[in-house]
Amino acid sequence: MPARILITGASGCVGQYTAHWLLQNSDADLLLWLRDPSKLTAIQANNPRVRLLVGDLRETDRFASDLATVTRVIHTATAWGDPERAHQVNVVAVKRLLALLNPNLIEQITYFSTASILNRHLQPLPEALAYGTEYIQTKAQCLSDLEQHPLAEKIVAVFPTLVFGGxxxxxxxxxxxxxxxxxxxxxxxxxxxxxxxxxxxxHFIHAADIAAICGHLAVTPHQRNAEPGQGAVRRIVMGQxxxxxxxxxxxxxxxxxxxxxxxxxxxxxxxxxxxxxxxxxxxxxxxxxxxxxxxxHNPVTQPERFGGTSHAxxxxxxxxxxxxxxxxxx
Known part of the structure; x- marks a missing residue:
């Protein structure tokens, strides 16, 4: 039976590159969560393998029945600018989304953070929580919370560096x-x-290469984190x-x-x-x-790590x- 993959922030740059990669390189069915369908420019919304979930990430419970059916999640959605909204989207909504997944069905959650909150050895920077922007602080807080989450061993936290695309x-x-x-x-x-x-x-990375990495993770068996000195959540910094x-x-x-x-x-x-x-x-x-x-950062990951070839x-x-x-x- 094909995988059922949820992509949040699906109308964004990384979201659309990732959805496109999965449509081209897998037989997975995609649930694309986005706020404005008119911004979906690289994906055909009427593709029989695509279902749109139209709404704000803070409206998680609206899609409870859909979330209970997914086998994989690629969570790219994020918020910045307004501190209250950033906290609600980047922390509260993430926890609620995870709570609505079927723990017996979900195989993997790829969670997007930012490389800015890690030091060169992929350890959290204390300064990120101390005086980061609302975006940096909420990403640091969420990563800390996910390390203690019941689904932690199924989570891969990916940390893009500077992202090009389009x-x-x-x-x-x-x-x-x-x-x-x-x-x-x-x-x-x-x-x-x-x-x-x-x-x-x-470091920098192209969104097409982010998509290749996340796509590979989404279509291969999930591996628990084996990196020494890290917690249950696997950490992958994406960059050239x-x-x-x-x-x-x-x-x-x-x-x-x-x-x-x-x-x-x-x-x-x-x-x-x-x-x-x-x-x-x-x-x-x-x-x-x-x-x-x-x-x-060391290590830093490109598609070549998983047998692919970098787009840029x-x-x-x-x-x-x-x-x-x-x-x-x-």
Whole structure:
């Protein structure tokens, strides 16, 4: 009998890439939970394997009968901005959703968090709960709660790094991620960035590669967490190998045909000066991030870990996929 997979946040960038992957690579029936069906641009709503659950995640009990029938959950839905709504969606609704699953039927829950709440060894950052944004705090709180949940051994927590997806020119059927949308704006600042050098590094991943990882997890037998030093919940940070900010700026400059200069190091005192003179609002979490600088993790997972091939294994492939005009030659 085909798997019955629930995807929350199904109209979002990652949700649609994941649903598309499962329709192409499995025979699973999909329950797509979303608030606005008109935003479902990459998936045919009338596909016989698709059923839409239209409503807010806070209306969980409306779909109690459907939730009791699913064998797998891919929970991508999230909220930020308003602290009360973030708590209700990112913590309360998650617990209620899990409570409505049939514990004898459910095989696996893939829960989306964020890599920002983990240190380089995939352990929770105390600072995330201490002074993170409402989004960061609720994600940290939920992960802590899930470690103690009766279904903990069936939960895989996935932690995306910086997510690209869709196209800046709007020609992709998939929604454009916030990071891809920001490429055009970032290009406008290359005239300044080309003069600067920063001692910082990060991971990124394309939504198509997130979908490949989550799809693999959803169609293969669930494995309990065997990682030493972790709890019952399995942790997977999704990202390509780390690159430096300087490498990223150099790649973007080459792509846009902007000449780089020897550069001025962004010393801490210079960063503080720029914060003071530029119209930038900086909160406690921002200051922690500036101080930390290197948002890297080990291990970090790509589709290759599960026998797949990355859709965008490097930043140049991301730029090619994004539709950002290429003006190379420098």
């Amino acid at each position: 196209r800046v020119d709007g020609t992709s059927p998939f929604p454009t991620s916030y990071l891809t949308e920001g490429l055009a704006e970032a290009s406008k600042w290359l005239w300044l960035a080309r003069f600067l050098r920063a001692d910082a590094s990060f 190998p780390a690159i430096s900010v300087n490498e990223a700026v150099a790649t973007l400059c080459r792509w846009r045909g902007v000449a780089r200069t020897p550069g001025i190091p962004l010393w801490p005192w210079l960063i503080e000066t720029l914060i003071k003179i530029l119209p930038i609002e900086v909160n406690a979490w921002d200051r922690f991030s500036i101080k930390q600088r290197h948002f890297i 294994a490097d930043l140049e492939a991301v730029l090619q996929d994004s539709g950002l005009p290429h003006r190379g030659g420098v």
